[in-house]
Amino acid sequence: MKFKKLLLLIALLPVLALAQQKIAAEAFQLSEVRLHDSPFRQAMMADMNYILALDMDRLLAPYLKEAGLQPKAENYGNWENTGLDGHIGGHYLSALSKMYAATGDVRMKERMDYMLSELKRSQEVNGDGYLSGVPGGKAIWQDIAEGKIDAGSFSLNKKWVPLYNIHKIYAGLYDAYAFGGSDEAKEMLIQFTDWAIRLVKDLSDEQIQDMLRSEHGGLNEVFADVAAITGDEKYLGLARQFSHRAVLDPLLKHEDHLTGMHANTQIPKVIGYKRIAEVGGNESWADAARFFWENVVDKRSVSIGGNSVREHFHPVDDYSGMISSEQGPETCNTYNMLKLTRQLFLSDPQVKYMDYYERALYNHILSTEEPEHGGFVYFTPMRPGHYRVYSQPHTSFWCCVGSGLENHTKYGELIYAHSGNDLYVNLFIPSTLNWKGKGLELVQETRFPDAETSTLFINPKTKSEFTLHIRYPEWMDRDALQIKVNGKEVAFAGAPGEYVALKRTWKKGDRVDLALPMHTRVEQLPDGKNYYSFLHGPIVLAAKTDTLNMDGLYADDSRGGHIAAGEKYPLNEMPVIVAPEDQLTSLVKPVAGKPMTFKLENLSPGKFANLELIPFFRLHESRYVIYFQRLSADELKEMDAKTAMEEAAKAALELATVDLVFPGEQQPESDHFIESERTNAGVTQGKHWRDATGWFSYLLTDKNKEAGKLRIMYFGADKDRHFCISINGEKLADVSLDGSKGPEFYRVDYEIPQSIIEKADGKLRVKFEANPGSVAGGIYEVRLMKR
Template structure:
């Protein structure tokens, strides 16, 4: 081991000591040492494998070839892959292939990975600088940035759609091709790409880099730290520190929650990078930041399925009303990254409590986001009662959650088992087989969990071997409700829920451990304490399939917003709800005879037509509308609640009926979906709503089907003052606006009639907000295109 690698190990142990952990870190096993056995996770793995192999590698490579000046063999994919985020999917694909090759040993997958890496090397060699990427016009952009020409917005950099985020996927893909799948060529390419990044950054001040990091940039700091680990060269660890966003890091170090309104998945990868830097450097501040972030998000901002965010942003921790009212619920990418962070923290601290969240999110969010059989991935999982999800299709949807989705279902083996020295840990109850070659131990886990509340472990050893087998005692099992047998003999359990049962003995071939895990039925309220609750059986979230009406876009097309379940939303006052004055309503859940994990709540449900609804594990519910969160009311409060909901819903439905298109200013995906362009523009939040303004200008494209547009409605803030700007429609003057701040502490709307001459042409309408010289536009919160 060279000097720096020794330093890395010492730094890791220093982190443990600084935080009070005397033992060495826990490590999960490489995927190649774990194989899934038949069950829900194996089925999901194989479905993902089919989807991966159905994708055309040459179409994914097309953006890279174009940017390298090489002729493309075929056209690139569409959707996000040819509208500004070109090449991001290729990076995800490298990772997905690497994970799947390691998890299955499938030679076809390994061969495709080899092909992808070799073709990308041709692109890197052609450019000759170390750079390789699919960012449109990337060579010119990076040249400008190296010279200090930086125009960074939240979701743009030098007028391009998050190019740093884009190249992070390439960095990560090459890293995983080497670290996970053992491709040596990818290692060489990764180091060349990192050296290019060092050269690009050399002339930039720390202030310039921090300004650039305002733009979404994925987990660049994490991957730079990984290159430091791979090479043993600390210059890459220094690069990782320079690319750590201080605006996010510093408050977290001080244990301050300033997450309200932030784009959630922009922040999580940064925090993964903080923890990786802490692991390699021994910097306790970075670890403290990562742990505080995890605890804040998991304990205060996460819903029952393990996901977080509304329309991709952190909603206020004390107000989850938008989680119920809006259809853009938790984003899959967020949970994908939260599981990465959870794995890091578990390995650093060894606490079984991290696994309670990991297991919850794995079963109820990640497993639920792939369509069984045909495949296809989910972007948003609505918590709005009686809404639904949509799924991608192989040749069309190229969203971020397709990229992370390709990865999610190829790495289910990563946290089932772990080890610390000679000690072995069983963390998850998933049918699988561990081949711990280093110790000459094979462990086979046979289970039908959660349908059966037990699991059986069988050990095979090359020779009798003494070690401690640590079995997780989940927090969802009550104290005293876990029983254990070793070779058929009952064994006393003194451990408590949320810890491990430590079994130290000399193990021999054929030893068996049987664990009975008695699950409880519980309810869980939204984190803000409002009167919406979800039912769980152990760690499994239960949901009810309500109907299959109006599933518009169930299989998403190639449209920019095809990832959103845009079908009819049914009034909240018509949703099934729970009527009771009791606090422990879970006792009214009754099992349905002959159906595994199926329950009814007929005594509680209102109105009567819903009393036949059955609650089943959410991960098994697909192609339908559903209810996860149920409103709970007393009989006295029922009528008042319905009247208020009806009033709110009527207003919303009236507006929706005349809306042709809407963009929520300052929110990443709505703006990207409406092709935002800007100059000297900023975004922020006020009263838990996002805004965009500019001392230059910004614009959106609004869909205008059949030229029905009658007027544009814009939402402003009443206290904005000394703002003078013009509104242009297709570059023609529509209105001049002056704001004097006299409308008070409230949002207000103004409408601007569209002249017939400006509505004559087919296609989208471009609305532009242009500041007058010496002034700025007002803060724009929402722009709606309305018909009569």
């Protein structure tokens, strides 16, 4: 008997080796929470319709092709056949699994099982656990296993972020197990992870870190998940190997090096650091994740809870790009910030995490799905007077379509949480909780935010003593929260930003009434500029302006179809509030008979006098304003003159531009099919650049053959750099940078011979190639101009 116990102990050693970090609270399974009628349930049902509209065989085609099997249909287009083939298939498997858990709809389970059966066929044919739709992936991985690594921020061995791509199917398999209950998915996931161990077994740490310069999603997170479900230390070791030290090490020291970084490349890495800390018990990595969260939430986010401009973290003291750009906060960023917030809350259930979660959920995530047609949003511009673009099921396969498919399946994940016998009520969303382990049903009835109340009906099978923790949100005034139990007001200890604890013996039919009075407040743009957003309670308010010139409102299949490329209205023609700062909230007046609708006074020019503020999540298919500029009467006159000149110059430049690339920025370069060899990218004074000791090139479009010159932006302090510029293989110019212009940016125009344009058939491959022993660039902007 002692020998058997010893054998059992030896078998358990891998599990015991995982010194898991203590989790202070637990989330309920999605299957334990059901949404009632609300904007969230409406969004979930619209998402389900979108899911059902997609053809599984077309999503599966890349996997079958890479396994050498005959696909049953052709790939979808857009990002699904231009290098990221298969990435939506992984998201889709995650969405099916979560939607099945959240609704119990058998159609989701049937689709999940079909996807798994076809993916398993592919994995079995591959024979080594590998499973992916990365085009030509097997050759890439063979080279990498042999140490042949050529990594850039958005490429690896000349392929578009293949590590990021395979992360999506890793995550899909994990979700099919964790949410869909598929043991088959678990086995497929473990086999695929064993393949990854073999992939890097002969690589040094330096080689792996070099490889991780390429965007790789949350591979470290999913490998830590595999460690947790198997209890095997080797998978935790793999997770640590796939943790990018260039990002982790500064965070461990509480240093902020985020400015200029591609935002959604970094957030999944940090989720992985936190997950590794949970599984392996490393508190310093958990602290690094907390520091990152505080930095992004407190210093880099706008009022809707989103972050980034053109996908990159901007300087904390300069939000000008947020106001001027049509490419505002990216949905994927907030998808991942909510994952990180969930992790941090469960480790340390503080109200600040749920306050942010609520803000981002209502004002960004909920707003990124068109409620009737179900289209998903990539960028949410903060530029006054601009608009969003919505995806369509058979044309649009961006990253934010993938995360969008998942976003609206999991609204029930943190409405409630529990710790032992204690129950947390975090969000005021109509729903039913079936706490199976406790034998308790809780029903929440509310019309929040249209009504400032919520009622909880508590129905244990038998009388039960436990503590009910109710979030006292930061957006409420002190002493504003009122609580009644069975009709009697109760006294409690607690203030905004804390949980109110109600400990008692609960019986079936007990009722808790919450009064949640909201007030209107303003938030200034975080860099101190004179732009202000209005919130009522946690809800960001916005104003519709007009519905004109919204080109590409529903996206086609073009590479840049996710960008709202229609006319950008001059900022000096957008509504301005003429009032002192301390009077702003007094200018917001409720509109009688319209819940959550307000009139904003003192707007100029007069044509905006009748604008109404409504919840941004209800504003769709329209141009809008979230951030309003505030000026005095004298400042308004001065601004009109200055801004009119600036906007006219910008408009003239845009009119003269045929195509444009911002080197060093991930999506603009990917959209222009970058090719490169021995190249680097970085940021100077807030502007991204690319240079090379080899070469790099972009494919620009001139479909009307109207281009006449190439305008390049340089930095005046760059010196001893000699290179040539060519178009379609014909030399355009030899360039020498000597540093004589000092620390400022400047532009040079190069005339393009008409003969090149005529022969080009609308496509111009612009190449920057270093002279032997020198450097090409830095190049800060590549602008194709009309004749």
